[in-house]
Amino acid sequence: MAKRDLGKYQPLSYFQLMEASLRELLVEKRIVTEAQIAAEVEDMRGRTPERGARVVAHAWSDTAYKKRLLENGTRACEELGLEVPALKLVVVENTPQVHNAIVCTLCSCYPRMLLGIPPDWYKSRNYRSRMVREPRTVLAEFGLKIPRSVQIRVHDSTADMRYLVLPMRPEGTEGWSEERLAALVTRDSMIGVSLPKRPGTRP
Amino acid sequence: MIPPRFKTGDRVRVMKSYPPGHLRTPYYIRGCEGEVERLCGAFPNPEELAQMRDGLPAQPLYRVRFRQSEVWPDYRGAAADVVEIEIYQHWLEPA
Numbered sequence: 001m002a003k004r005d006l007g008k009y010q011p012l013s014y015f016q017l018m019e020a021s022l023r024e025l026l027v028e029k030r031i032v033t034e035a036q037i038a039a040e041v042e043d044m045r046g047r048t049p050e051r052g053a054r055v056v057a058h059a060w061s062d063t064a065y066k067k068r069l070l071e072n073g074t075r076a077c078e079e080l081g082l083e084v085p086a087l088k089l090v091v092v093e094n095t096p097q098v099h100n101a102i103v104c105t106l107c108s109c110y111p112r113m114l115l116g117i118p119p120d121w122y123k124s125r126n127y128r129s130r131m132v133r134e135p136r137t138v139l140a141e142f143g144l145k146i147p148r149s150v151q152i153r154v155h156d157s158t159a160d161m162r163y164l165v166l167p168m169r170p171e172g173t174e175g176w177s178e179e180r181l182a183a184l185v186t187r188d189s190m191i192g193v194s195l196p197k198r199p200g201t202r203p
Numbered sequence: 204m205i206p207p208r209f210k211t212g213d214r215v216r217v218m219k220s221y222p223p224g225h226l227r228t229p230y231y232i233r234g235c236e237g238e239v240e241r242l243c244g245a246f247p248n249p250e251e252l253a254q255m256r257d258g259l260p261a262q263p264l265y266r267v268r269f270r271q272s273e274v275w276p277d278y279r280g281a282a283a284d285v286v287e288i289e290i291y292q293h294w295l296e297p298a
Binding site: 088090105106132133134135136148149150151152153154155156157158159160161 | 227228229231243244246249264266268271275278279280281283284285286287288289290291
């Protein structure tokens with residue numbers, strides 16, 4: 001975030017003004033309290049891609065868990081103590097033959113409970129309209145060249161399900177602990193626009 | 204809940220319909236033919252929910268797989284590439 005001089009008066013942007021007006025109105029009408037809003041914001045900040053990375057690392061380490069995760073993502077997350085209310089999770093697996101990527105063309109549906117707040121590009125019109133139409137070009141712009149022999153499956157999350165990509169476990173990680181594995185799993189690799197970090201790369 | 208009409212592997216076509224209101228069926232897929240990948244369950248109809256109604260009985264929701272080369276005539280990726288989209292049953296007919 002850009003540094004701001006807090007001592008100086010900054011006019012509110014259109015959306016900041018709208019947020020403040022709506023929030024104050026909700027509090028004034030006793031629909032929610034300031035404390036509830038603060039708790040919700042705190043909660044939202046606590047959801048980071050590390051949650052998703054934990055799920056991926058566990059699936060890499062335990063094939064029986066991976067099977068359950070692919071069958072019922074929501075239930076498998078609950079096994080790890082990750083509450084995913086209002087989230088019907090579908091986990092899609094990358095293999096040497098298939099690469100998966102996620103988009104929501106209608107709005108910006110995203111597995112927030114596992115990945116936190118979506119990046120701005122995910123919500124951009126550019127990504128949403130082009131990912132579904134020319135996925136190979138878009139992935140190349142992210143630095144990911146997928147050979148034509150690999151099938152690309154784009155998942156347009158248009159309704160009630162949410163998606164998470166299970167990337168392929170990087171080579172050279174045999175015998176690694178789940179904690180070490182999780183550190184290789186990036187947010188973008190779980191959206192399908194990049195691959196996990198390779199062992200030995202700097203964070 | 205409305206009973207499901209389709210099962211995994213069935214060929215289906217998305218209706219080419221343009222009703223007004225809040226819809227979860229993207230424009231680009233209307234009229235396209237695909238294959239049912241799985242039944243996701245049944246959910247209140249979002250078109251009804253948007254009108255402040257209860258959306259019941261719940262509509263079966265499917266993940267349908269479409270070949271990119273059939274969705275976009277000028278698609279330049281690989282022939283095997285697909286797009287998978289959630290479509291509610293009332294938008295689907297047997298193909």
